[in-house]
Amino acid sequence: DLDLLDKLTDEQFVDAALEFTSALAYSSAGPHALDDPExxxxxxxxxxxxxxQQTRFTERLLTDPPGVRAWLRQFLEDCDEAFFAETWSRLRHPLAAEARHRTELLRRRGLAEALSSVSSALSLDETAGRIVVDKLTEGHTVTADGGLLLVPTSLGRPHLMVLHRYRWQPVLHYPVSSPDLAVPPSVEQLTLRMTALxxxxxxxxxxxxxxSAYTTGELAQVHGMTAPEISRHLGVxxxxxxxTTRxxxxxxxHQLDVGVVARLGSDFLEGLLR
Structure with missing residues (x-):
């Protein structure tokens, strides 16, 4: 996918990079930042x-798009080597299964049901041929004529991210469903967790x-305890x-499952992260 980054023109790359500032109007074409001073x-x-930081990035982007593109690619490659490759090896199969499920749902049940299964914020206006997204700030709709890209993610639950730009293919970035979140923990599980904490x-x-993730030996050194003592606490x-362990x-x-702890209460989680 990084090879696709190299195929973008400078104008396309700058337009995509400036997406976070909404520098261009969403509903119509307009002059480009590389050409128009305003x-x-x-x-x-x-x-x-x-x-x-955002100001320095934007100024550098507008002055030297090829340099920023090369820096971005190197940064992403470094991330892949440092942590993403390992993370992706664990997530790629469930995300691919989700994509196949959504494709099959779309084929068998149609676009309207596929959209509603992704988020209650989405609906299909079949008469107008539009996908209506109720979270868009100006009430815009995403047209279905130019195709639609659904991107499942393991992050961001429960938020739906929508990319809607003039003449861009609409993209819906949605969190995959999680059995852990679908089934509330039992009273016994909650008691066990609160007792452990x-x-x-x-x-x-x-x-x-x-x-961060730590080994038993690292935790023992940090807390001035023996490895068996730390192991007993980790077991609880x-x-x-x-x-979770890997x-x-x-x-x-070993690493804390922040998602599980967050569901125990935001004040408690903030106390841990303070």
């Missing part, structure tokens, strides 16, 4: 309202595991469904 000024002004040592361990947290070579990494 559009360029508006893009910088909108970036400035979001902070100095009531111990001050386990609370301190969770504060570390909320930010794991039985309560509060942490193996990397000969090391076992």
């Amino acid at each position: 559009v360029r000024r508006r893009a910088v002004d909108l970036a400035a309202s979001r902070g100095p 009531s111990h001050p040592v386990r609370m301190r361990i969770c504060r570390h595991l909320a930010r 947290l794991k039985r309560a469904g509060l942490i 193996r990397r070579g000969r090391y076992v990494l």
